[in-house]
Amino acid sequence: xxxxxxxxxxxxxxDLPIPEWLFGWAAAMVLFVSxxxxxxxxxxxxxxRNRWRPLPGGVxxxxxxxxxEIICGLLGVALLGVVVYTxxxxxxxxAANFAPTFVFVNWWVGLVPLxxxxxxxxxxxxxxRAIGRGLGWTAxxxxxxxxxxxxxxxxxxxxWPAAAGVFAFVALELVKSEGDKPETIxxxxxxYSAATFVAMALYGVExxxxxxxxxxxxxxxxxxxxxxxxxxxxxxxxPPLSGLAHFKAGAGTAxxxxxxxxxxxxxxxxxxPIWTGIAPDISRFFQDRGLSPEPAFELTFLxxxxxxxxxxxxxxxxxxLGARGVGGGFSAERLARAFAHSLVPIALVYVMAHYLTYxxxxxQAILFLSSDPLGHGSDLFGTATKQxxxxxxxxxxxxxxxxxxxxxxxxxGLTLAHxxxxxxxxxxxxxxxxxxxxxxxxxxxxxxALWLLSQANT
Amino acid sequence: MYYAHAGHWLxxxxxxxxxxxxxxxxxxxxxxxxxxxxxx
Numbered sequence: 001x002x003x004x005x006x007x008x009x010x011x012x013x014x015d016l017p018i019p020e021w022l023f024g025w026a027a028a029m030v031l032f033v034s035x036x037x038x039x040x041x042x043x044x045x046x047x048x049r050n051r052w053r054p055l056p057g058g059v060x061x062x063x064x065x066x067x068x069e070i071i072c073g074l075l076g077v078a079l080l081g082v083v084v085y086t087x088x089x090x091x092x093x094x095a096a097n098f099a100p101t102f103v104f105v106n107w108w109v110g111l112v113p114l115x116x117x118x119x120x121x122x123x124x125x126x127x128x129r130a131i132g133r134g135l136g137w138t139a140x141x142x143x144x145x146x147x148x149x150x151x152x153x154x155x156x157x158x159x160w161p162a163a164a165g166v167f168a169f170v171a172l173e174l175v176k177s178e179g180d181k182p183e184t185i186x187x188x189x190x191x192y193s194a195a196t197f198v199a200m201a202l203y204g205v206e207x208x209x210x211x212x213x214x215x216x217x218x219x220x221x222x223x224x225x226x227x228x229x230x231x232x233x234x235x236x237x238x239p240p241l242s243g244l245a246h247f248k249a250g251a252g253t254a255x256x257x258x259x260x261x262x263x264x265x266x267x268x269x270x271x272x273p274i275w276t277g278i279a280p281d282i283s284r285f286f287q288d289r290g291l292s293p294e295p296a297f298e299l300t301f302l303x304x305x306x307x308x309x310x311x312x313x314x315x316x317x318x319x320x321l322g323a324r325g326v327g328g329g330f331s332a333e334r335l336a337r338a339f340a341h342s343l344v345p346i347a348l349v350y351v352m353a354h355y356l357t358y359x360x361x362x363x364q365a366i367l368f369l370s371s372d373p374l375g376h377g378s379d380l381f382g383t384a385t386k387q388x389x390x391x392x393x394x395x396x397x398x399x400x401x402x403x404x405x406x407x408x409x410x411x412x413g414l415t416l417a418h419x420x421x422x423x424x425x426x427x428x429x430x431x432x433x434x435x436x437x438x439x440x441x442x443x444x445x446x447x448x449a450l451w452l453l454s455q456a457n458t
Numbered sequence: 459m460y461y462a463h464a465g466h467w468l469x470x471x472x473x474x475x476x477x478x479x480x481x482x483x484x485x486x487x488x489x490x491x492x493x494x495x496x497x498x
Binding site for chain 1: 469470472473474475476477481484488
């Protein structure tokens with residue numbers, strides 16, 4: 001918890017020419033101008049069109065071929081094995097063991113920009129999918145008469161299992177005492193693996209990965225921003241963001257995104273006086289009711305995390321209620337699902353802005369941890385003596401990158417919501433008016449993001 | 459203690475001025491629209 005959470009403030013406050021809050025106002029102005037520009041220059045839905053073209057020369061078929069898929073899957077399984085092995089057998093010092101840095105930094109955070117840049121990378125390397133498919137393939141040949149057909153995935157479950165899985169992960173990271181202890185990570189990995197294989201056996205590997213498997217859904221959402229998409233075994237290109245326009249939101253999608261945004265918000269607010277001021281009081285409240293300090297501390301952080309997620313979800317629902325108020329005959333639930341995809345770029349920039357220095361600085365540790373994964377003094381690849389370069393990015397550059405990410409992500413969210421509104425409403429004026437509320441949501445999330453970053457930089 | 463931190467609180471609130479102002483404007487506009495609609 002101490003080493004891997006509250007990662008936004010690895011660098012101190014930047015020496016800026018204007019107060020940080022003025023950047024918030026400037027960002028809001030950019031959003032207002034973008035909104036007007038969209039209303040004038042984007043009169044019909046564009047992202048909803050189904051545009052995709054394969055890479056020339058059959059390259060897309062080679063990249064998405066079965067041998068490549070098997071090699072990537074095996075690599076993913078090997079990494080899963082390394083995490084479990086190092087977790088149990090390595091030193092229990094989080095900073096000196098491969099598992100915590102790999103899981104919390106390089107995989108959980110690092111794969112987010114990779115998904116945006118290169119598409120659904122995790123799908124190729126997903127160890128659970130690889131094992132599930134491998135077992136299914138083997139069982140179909142061993143069992144007489146073949147395997148029974150999987151159950152139909154219940155619509156009412158939607159993305160709820162994924163939301164629960166992501167919540168469990170962030171709770172391990174931000175709530176659990178010693179959640180970054182290697183052995184804890186190894187146990188959590190095995191428990192999650194067992195649950196995933198049971199669900200895959202019930203509903204089928206692909207169906208579970210598409211809707212229920214937390215990390216497949218999490219990274220797939222980010223990959224939909226990218227222009228890369230595989231169709232019928234061939235890699236091709238689509239307009240950026242259009243993958244999100246074709247995303248099927250269901251039950252639990254908006255709560256999943258609230259977990260994604262709210263957990264980063266809580267991590268940022270963890271350093272703010274608003275939280276550090278009341279957390280001891282909440283903890284004391286639980287201790288007065290008989291809890292020992294450690295569970296009271298964990299429960300306090302669970303309350304804080306849940307409250308942050310609830311606030312994010314509540315603010316989104318407020319915007320949806322406002323949009324419903326302009327007419328059109330859509331239910332609040334229908335609108336909440338229809339515009340949920342516009343939160344994905346916001347979730348992206350929350351991760352990128354908040355964990356930028358964490359990824360660039362702490363992420364370097366994987367170089368020496370790969371050579372000495374157990375922390376026992378080995379030097380497998382000759383990189384065990386490498387050190388972290390803390391000068392890789394300056395505090396001022398960090399702030400400008402963070403502000404840039406926040407603005408770009410919210411403009412992207414606004415664009416997605418605008419495009420969807422044009423596709424839904426028959427009256428263009430009504431579509432624009434419904435977007436006043438989404439603009440308020442975007443400005444609110446922008447303000448929150450920059451305020452959180454300012455707290456982390458304090 | 460709370461008064462001593464007033465500057466800090468004010469700086470925090472300053473971040474949210476654009477969204478608060480916009481929400482107030484939206485709310486007022488929507489109420490006016492409804493009143494206008496029911497009046498006609």
